[in-house]
Amino acid sequence: MLRLRLLTWDVKDTLLRLRQPVGESYAAEARAHGVQVQPEALGQSFREAYGAQSRLFPNYGQGQGLSSQRWWADVVKQTFRLSGVHEDGVLTLMAENLYHDFCSARNWEVLPGASETLSRCCQRSFCMGVVSNFDNRLENILSQCDLRHYFEFVLTSEDVGFAKPDRRIFEKALRLSGVPPEQAAHVGDDYTRDYRAARAVGMHSFLLRAAGQGKEPEVPPEHVLPTLSHLLALIEKG
Incomplete structure (x- = not known):
């Protein structure tokens, strides 16, 4: 023993x-703002955006002056941009909402x-x-x-x-x-x-x-x- x-x-x-793939959660958030994006496309874009951000700013930008909330906001916005969504106001709102959503048992x-x-x-x-x-x-x-x-x-x-x-x-x-x-x-x-x-x-x-x-x-x-x-x-x- x-x-x-x-x-x-x-x-x-x-x-x-996660209860569902990231792409599904992001697509649901987009729908709430009247934006239609395919979950599969968002999933692919997320992997790309997350990978790039992790290489540039490892460990949530800790030690490089970024807060993790700002780090994640950049990932979310880039995910949507890569999927063809470019409206800054909507991107900021979605980034805020998703940051808080992923903090819950939902x-x-x-x-x-x-x-x-x-x-x-x-x-x-x-x-x-x-x-x-x-x-x-x-x-x-x-x-x-x-x-x-x-x-x-x-x-x-x-x-x-x-x-x-x-x-x-x-x-x-x-x-x-x-x-x-x-x-x-x-x-x-x-x-x-x-x-x-x-x-x-x-x-x-x-x-x-x-x-x-x-x-x-x-x-x-x-x-x-x-x-x-x-x-x-x-x-x-x-």
Whole structure:
């Protein structure tokens, strides 16, 4: 059995997921302003705009003088521009509305097994925290989705100033909890940013991998979670 005292968690696609594709949410917002754009086109434009913004201003422009709200506003406006919408007034309104919409449980849902697993981990007295490449809306989103109370701390890359796989965000979690890395484990769905990054600081790590997703060659089967409900059995086996 692994002697663990701390569990840190990724959020997006580990505990929470979007209720619908980004393109659908953006298209609905556009319709509310009398603008018709295809969700598929918006989805493609979003990926392009988000990628470009992330390269220019990593980690929500933290350290480059941008607030995350301004960062996201630029992404939203560019997404619509790439899809042929150019009216500045409408773009500004849609950017504001979408920024606030994505802060609520209306756009996020809890993954199957997440609440039950977190609850069982709390009953076993694990110290738990969040380590996420998210902006500072995350506390509110977790509260709205009724998950915030499971965690002793929530670390976002915007707050800390470093994004996974940077080891410093994991080191901050270890400092906050006062737990040495060999008594800590991280749970996430990304091989590089979650699994490998946590192991690089000496933590244990579990990779959430739904059936049908590609297998990573260096991940032993006892570190792979087909669902979150498998976690405690794997900890007890380890």
